[in-house]
Amino acid sequence: xxxGRGFAHVGLPPLYVGEVVLFLGLLxxxxxxxxxxxxxxGSKIVWLLLAFMALGLIRTVPYLGQYGIDALRDxxxxxxxxxxxxxxxxxxxxxxxxxxxxxxWVVPAFAIWLPISLIVSNAMAxxxxxxxxxxxxxxxxxxxxxxxxxxxxxxxxxxxxxxSTRLVWPFALRVFVTLPLVGVAFVTATSGRAALLAxxxxxxxxxxxxxxxxxxxNWLPVIAATVALVLLGTSGALWQLVSAPPTAGLDGVxxxxxxxxxxxTPSSSAPGSSGPLVVNPGFEAKVNAGTIxxxxxxxxxxxxxxxxxxxRGANLLAVDNTGTAYQARITSDRxxxxxxxDIAVSLWVKAIAGWPKIDLYVNWLDADGRRIASVPLKLLAxxxxxxxxxxxxxxxxxxxxxxxxxxxxxxxxxxxxxxxEVTVRSxxxxxxxxxxxxxxxxxxxxxxxxxxxxxxxxxxxxxxxxQFRLEWWGRIIDYTVFGPYFWTGKGFGVNLAxxxxxxxxxxxxxxxxxxxxxxxxxxxxxxxxVLWLLLQGAFGLGLLRSIRASKRAGDQALVAVGAWILVYxxxxxxxxxxxxxxxxxxxxxxxxxxxxxxxxxxxxxxRHRRA
Numbered sequence: 001x002x003x004g005r006g007f008a009h010v011g012l013p014p015l016y017v018g019e020v021v022l023f024l025g026l027l028x029x030x031x032x033x034x035x036x037x038x039x040x041x042g043s044k045i046v047w048l049l050l051a052f053m054a055l056g057l058i059r060t061v062p063y064l065g066q067y068g069i070d071a072l073r074d075x076x077x078x079x080x081x082x083x084x085x086x087x088x089x090x091x092x093x094x095x096x097x098x099x100x101x102x103x104x105w106v107v108p109a110f111a112i113w114l115p116i117s118l119i120v121s122n123a124m125a126x127x128x129x130x131x132x133x134x135x136x137x138x139x140x141x142x143x144x145x146x147x148x149x150x151x152x153x154x155x156x157x158x159x160x161x162x163x164s165t166r167l168v169w170p171f172a173l174r175v176f177v178t179l180p181l182v183g184v185a186f187v188t189a190t191s192g193r194a195a196l197l198a199x200x201x202x203x204x205x206x207x208x209x210x211x212x213x214x215x216x217x218n219w220l221p222v223i224a225a226t227v228a229l230v231l232l233g234t235s236g237a238l239w240q241l242v243s244a245p246p247t248a249g250l251d252g253v254x255x256x257x258x259x260x261x262x263x264x265t266p267s268s269s270a271p272g273s274s275g276p277l278v279v280n281p282g283f284e285a286k287v288n289a290g291t292i293x294x295x296x297x298x299x300x301x302x303x304x305x306x307x308x309x310x311x312r313g314a315n316l317l318a319v320d321n322t323g324t325a326y327q328a329r330i331t332s333d334r335x336x337x338x339x340x341x342d343i344a345v346s347l348w349v350k351a352i353a354g355w356p357k358i359d360l361y362v363n364w365l366d367a368d369g370r371r372i373a374s375v376p377l378k379l380l381a382x383x384x385x386x387x388x389x390x391x392x393x394x395x396x397x398x399x400x401x402x403x404x405x406x407x408x409x410x411x412x413x414x415x416x417x418x419x420x421e422v423t424v425r426s427x428x429x430x431x432x433x434x435x436x437x438x439x440x441x442x443x444x445x446x447x448x449x450x451x452x453x454x455x456x457x458x459x460x461x462x463x464x465x466x467q468f469r470l471e472w473w474g475r476i477i478d479y480t481v482f483g484p485y486f487w488t489g490k491g492f493g494v495n496l497a498x499x500x501x502x503x504x505x506x507x508x509x510x511x512x513x514x515x516x517x518x519x520x521x522x523x524x525x526x527x528x529x530v531l532w533l534l535l536q537g538a539f540g541l542g543l544l545r546s547i548r549a550s551k552r553a554g555d556q557a558l559v560a561v562g563a564w565i566l567v568y569x570x571x572x573x574x575x576x577x578x579x580x581x582x583x584x585x586x587x588x589x590x591x592x593x594x595x596x597x598x599x600x601x602x603x604x605x606x607r608h609r610r611a
Contacts, residue, residue, distance in 0.1 A: 021589065022082060028090065045542055045599060046088065048535045053078050055528050060492040067493030074492040074511070077519060080588035087596025088603075096600050100561045104161050107154045111177045114147065114184045144187070145194035145575045146586060151185045152202030152571040153564070155222060159210050160560045160567075164217040174221035175228070182225045194578035202571030209563040212551055277335045277424040278406060282310070283317045292317070292330075299328040300501065301410075311348040311388045311420040318352055319417050321410035325471040326359070327501045328410040330419075334365060337404040337426060339397050345406060346392040347422040351382040354415030358382070358391055361407035366400045373398060379411060379467075388420070411467060469578075472502045472513045476522045480529075489525035496522055516576040516583060536573065540566065543598045546605035553606040562601045565594050 056078025063071045072079070091099075158174060158181075165171055188195035210216050279294030283305050286293075297303035300323035310316040321328035337343065349358045359379045364372040377393035397404065406424060410417055476496075479485050490499060496519070497503040497510040512519045521529040543566050550558040572581065572591050581587035 021585075022080070026082065026086065028086070043599065043603070045535070045538050045602070046085075048531065048538060049081055049084060052528070052531045052535050053081050055524055055531060056492070059489060059524050059528065063491045063493035070495070071491075071493030074523065074583070076585070076588050077492075077516065077523070077583050080582075080585070080592045081595075083589055083592040084596035084599065087593055088599040091597060091600040093604050096561055096597055096604065097557055099597060100157075100161060100564065103153075104157055107157050108177050110150065110154055111180045114151070115180050117147075118184060118187065143579075144192050145198060145579045145581060148185065148188040148195035148198045149202070149568070149571045149575050149581070149587075149590075151181050151188070152199055152206070153568045154181055155185075155203065156206050156564045156567040158221065159206055159218040160213050160215050160564045162215075162218060164215065171221060171224075174218075175224045178221050178225035179228065182222065183229055186229075192578070194575050194581075197578070198571045198575040201574040202567050205570045206563075206567045209547070209567065212547065213559045213563050214556065215560070277337070277404075277426065278332050278422055279335075281422045281424070282313045282420060283315045284313050294333050295330050296333070297328075297330045299323070301328045303328075303330060306418075309418070311350075313420075316418045316420040319356075319408075319410050319419065320353070321356070321413055321415055321417075323501060324413040324475055325357075325411050326409050326468050327413065330408050331363070332406040332422070334363075334369070334403040334405045335424070337364075337397055337401055339399050339401040341426045342394055342396050342428055343404065344392070344394050344425040344427065345377060345423070346390060346425075347408070348388045348390055348420045349380065349382060350388045350418045351384045351386055352416040352418050355384040355412055356382050356415035356417035357411040358417060358419070359409040359411040360391055360393060361409065362395060363405040363407050364398055364401045365403040365405065367402040369403065372400060374407065381412075382417065388418075413471065468502070469514060472500060473515060473518050475500050475502070476513060476518050480521050480525055485522075485525055487525050487527060489521065489523045489528060492523050512580045512583060514579050516580060519580065519583065539595065539598060540569065542602050543569070546602040549605045555606065558601060558605060562598070562605070565598045565601065568594055569598065 056075060060071050060075040060078075067074075155178065158178060162174070165174075185199055189199055190196075207219070210219060280292070281294075283292065283295075287305050292303065292305060295317075297319075299321070301320045302318075302322075304318045304320075305315050306318045307315050317330070319328055319330060343362060345360060345362065347358070347360070349356075357379060360377045361374055362377055363374050366372055375395060377395055378391050380389065380391040382389060404424075406422060408419065408422075480489060490496065495503070495508060495511050496513060498508060500513075500522075502513075503510055513522065517529070517532065520532045524532075543562055547559055547562040547566065550556075550562060569591075572587070572594075576582045576587065576591075582591050
């Protein structure tokens, strides 16, 4: 909650804090069972949970020999569900209500820490690594989707967990605590679709449940804080101060945010050299033994240097992508580049067959050749036109950059695209820029995020990541629902990005399709996916029924706790639809612990003793 993904990396491989906490929880549960011998309470939802975990175990064990620790790490999607069983077993009414009150003490500290963590995380990104030994993630790691979930939970407690007040000082204190929550919520909403939808879903549900809990008046401090931020003008100045964190849709992909205004004459040569930055920019060099000088193709289809019809000179490169979108790519040889310099990339493309798209990326590398970031620069749809069109973009090189590469994706699938004259220049092109660590925290960015959900957005980075996800998700549905993995899925351990042909990271760190629901489908097949949907649907409906039952019985404490869990759960379910939130300890432990508390609330609710 406070440190995000960074805290999840505390430990020594292969044991991290998540595994240690799970072991201690299982040990505590075992002690309670031995000492008290509690009577098992029948529950359909618990049986669904056990069935889901059993199927997950069946789809993990066969792959332990082949994939080893990777199979276990992928298996946390079902393995961390043990936290739900532990909490369900140990939690009585005192534990449930006590946990809720304890969370209330945490909320003010979290609210104060939230903007600090945003600033610290931005300062650390790519510069300082205060990680635990052996980890490669900063200890303070602000991820917009994760933080949006906890902001929803915090506001949920302020609305549901506190009694209404008409006194000035308690009201002012609540406004003070709410101010950073609302402010950073706006920043997270501009940073990505996951955060935006998680906040909208969670707070929307909170608005519905607050009257049921008799807490409608507690919205007033939230409204007052929002109005105060607008009136103070911090929706502009504050956001420029903190900017936006790295919240790319895919691991290692960060969206650029720059003004594309040249301010001085560029250089097409590397510092201290006399040649062009990219070797063989016009593909005029002879092809030797099938190798294209200066370029490395990867993926499906063919990559041919064709004579005739070029934009300039004699030759052009024809990339025939015989697969789906983003399954054919070609990367330039790395070339020296200076941190802080601006890069200008221009290339000419045309359709040869089909309706191809070109997605232009820049890979930044440090002195040791390690990738710092892979940045989407420009997505251009040819529209099937057989005429040459220019694709151009500008960007500032991040700190620690020593080398760069040009990465070109065919982003349509079943299409052939012609590429020529890939020109790369260094210079000072950007008159004003915000750090290229994230998307700008502006109202326009919120609008772009919303537009990208329902159609095309003018933000090409948003369009690029959206199309990449949709193609991958469609591929998973094809080989499960309509393909050979219907019953079994691919199991836990295999790198889905590699196996499905959607790997974009040189270190193969991308493993899952950034949608935990579709990860369940891909790894457990349709039976596992159906179990997952039944489990979550039964939980949501069961918790809502228990809230209504507690309301009828006049048990407002249980109503408040149940409504808070339901709001938190809804935000998590939405966030994990765009991010592997449940597939890491920073999200998985929170989710399944709250799931267990929800099961306990159902058990405690009047007339819901067996839910």
